[in-house]
Amino acid sequence: MSGPESPTSRQSGLLYTLRAVLWGFLGVRRKSDYQQDLVKLNPLHLVLVGVLVAFAFVAGLMLLVRWVVA
Secondary structure, eight states, X not given: OOOSSOXXXXXXXXXXXXXXXXXXXXXXXXXHHHHHHHHHSOHHHHHHHHXXXXXXXXXXXXXXXXXXXX
């Protein structure tokens, strides 16, 4: 019997979410880790962190190009 909130139900920190997003960006993820993420991660947090990481990646590329061209 489990209570309303079991220890594995959608409880994860920012670093765990960031790690899952970064592995997703690389496209290398074990099936077992993917299954764990489905249970632990909040989809809204994944989307928000994914958008922020994508924005940071594009901004970093733009800064790199400006530095190389200058």
